[in-house]
Amino acid sequence: MTGWSFLIVAAGRGKRFGGPPKQFEELGGLPLWAWSAGTAVKMKVAGVDQVILVAPPGMESFFEKEASTLQKEMEVKVVAGGESRKDSVLLGLRAARGKMAMIHDAARPFASTELCRRLIGKAGEVGSAIPVLPVTDALKVARDGVITASLPREDLLATQTPQAYPVEDIKNVLEEAPGKNHDEAEAWLASGRVPGWIRGDPLNFKITFPEDLEMARRMVRGAEDVKTGLGFDVHPLVPGVPLVLGGIRIPFTLGLSGHSDGDLLCHAVADAILGAAGLPDIGTLFPSSQERFRGIRSLDLLEEVAGLLHRRGYRVLSVDAVVNAQVPRLASMHGPILDSLSRVLFRGGEGSVSLKFKSGEGTGDVGKGEAMRCWAIAGIQRVGTGVGDEPGGGRI
Numbered sequence: 311m312t313g314w315s316f317l318i319v320a321a322g323r324g325k326r327f328g329g330p331p332k333q334f335e336e337l338g339g340l341p342l343w344a345w346s347a348g349t350a351v352k353m354k355v356a357g358v359d360q361v362i363l364v365a366p367p368g369m370e371s372f373f374e375k376e377a378s379t380l381q382k383e384m385e386v387k388v389v390a391g392g393e394s395r396k397d398s399v400l401l402g403l404r405a406a407r408g409k410m411a412m413i414h415d416a417a418r419p420f421a422s423t424e425l426c427r428r429l430i431g432k433a434g435e436v437g438s439a440i441p442v443l444p445v446t447d448a449l450k451v452a453r454d455g456v457i458t459a460s461l462p463r464e465d466l467l468a469t470q471t472p473q474a475y476p477v478e479d480i481k482n483v484l485e486e487a488p489g490k491n492h493d494e495a496e497a498w499l500a501s502g503r504v505p506g507w508i509r510g511d512p513l514n515f516k517i518t519f520p521e522d523l524e525m526a527r528r529m530v531r532g533a534e535d536v537k538t539g540l541g542f543d544v545h546p547l548v549p550g551v552p553l554v555l556g557g558i559r560i561p562f563t564l565g566l567s568g569h570s571d572g573d574l575l576c577h578a579v580a581d582a583i584l585g586a587a588g589l590p591d592i593g594t595l596f597p598s599s600q601e602r603f604r605g606i607r608s609l610d611l612l613e614e615v616a617g618l619l620h621r622r623g624y625r626v627l628s629v630d631a632v633v634n635a636q637v638p639r640l641a642s643m644h645g646p647i648l649d650s651l652s653r654v655l656f657r658g659g660e661g662s663v664s665l666k667f668k669s670g671e672g673t674g675d676v677g678k679g680e681a682m683r684c685w686a687i688a689g690i691q692r693v694g695t696g697v698g699d700e701p702g703g704g705r706i
């Protein structure tokens with residue numbers, strides 16, 4: 311396999327961004343450039359065996375310190391960049407050991423390994439490869455703040471990085487290219503060469519303006535901010551009370567006794583989603599010491615809990631529950647209970663509920679038909695900042 315060097319250009323001064331160079335901006339707990347370095351290291355299996363970080367001049371030792379954990383996985387070389395992008399890329403290429411190089415902007419943190427693999431594949435076929443995307447917005451020409459004309463977009467492609475080239479060839483091209491270039495393909499084309507291309511990835515967008523960084527942060531938050539909670543409940547089965555599970559009345563001679571309607575499935579699910587959000591359990595929110603909760607429909611409590619989560623900026627993604635019951639046979643109630651829970655949990659949005667019924671195998675209080683137990687696990691996701699509605703004791 312041909313050796314690949316993965317060059318990350320992080321030498322820019324970020325003039326358009328305002329403030330510190332954008333490659334140092336934090337994204338999901340990491341500086342922007344470190345996202346690309348992580349991708350480069352993951353490409354080891356596809357032939358990448360060297361990462362070259364092109365740092366702003368004078369910041370090499372800072373980068374070396376930051377990159378020390380990556381050094382355990384792969385050779386990481388830090389070199390000082392130059393005045394222009396072209397100078398920085400050339401300085402990086404001179405440190406390359408590989409015959410081939412991926413040249414990448416640190417300002418594109420979401421270059422995927424899948425994109426990199428396709429680039430390596432294409433470059434293997436035709437010698438070089440760049441990722442491009444069709445331009446989808448209608449284009450206008452503005453001069454001195456006045457829109458003066460439209461431009462046809464049909465023949466236009468937007469170019470991304472990484473771009474894949476043979477090291478010696480791209481070095482020669484850049485050394486001989488007059489003036490500056492926006493990307494390496496510009497100089498490659500100007501030299502009379504034609505780059506191979508693949509379809510780029512819209513998620514591999516470039517962080518140029520503060521709004522781009524905000525978009526990137528929302529993407530990372532959306533992917534990460536999933537929390538899980540666990541709930542459990544047990545109630546005795548007694549004569550003379552209705553049996554209610556998941557808000558559905560089930561014909562049977564015994565029912566679940568409790569301060570509320572005894573619906574232990576709703577209780578366990580409510581505790582699971584409250585636990586995921588780090589909120590107090592339903593026993594604290596709706597205490598049995600309060601007379602107004604006597605006989606209350608637990609599905610209404612669950613709906614209230616789902617509303618509370620929503621106001622705190624979360625949505626329920628999934629719930630999985632096991633009801634442990636010897637009697638009665640519950641299989642026929644599966645569909646109605648799922649529908650009932652889905653209606654209150656997802657508030658018209660998407661989500662999944664899974665429910666299993668397990669017998670007590672004749673053992674213990676459940677096996678003797680004296681009690682039911684329920685376990686539930688819930689996944690929730692942060693979708694907003696919430697309005698900070700604090701859970702008050704017994705608020706309903």
Ligand code: MG
Nearest residue numbers: 543568574577
């Ligand atoms: Mg309970």
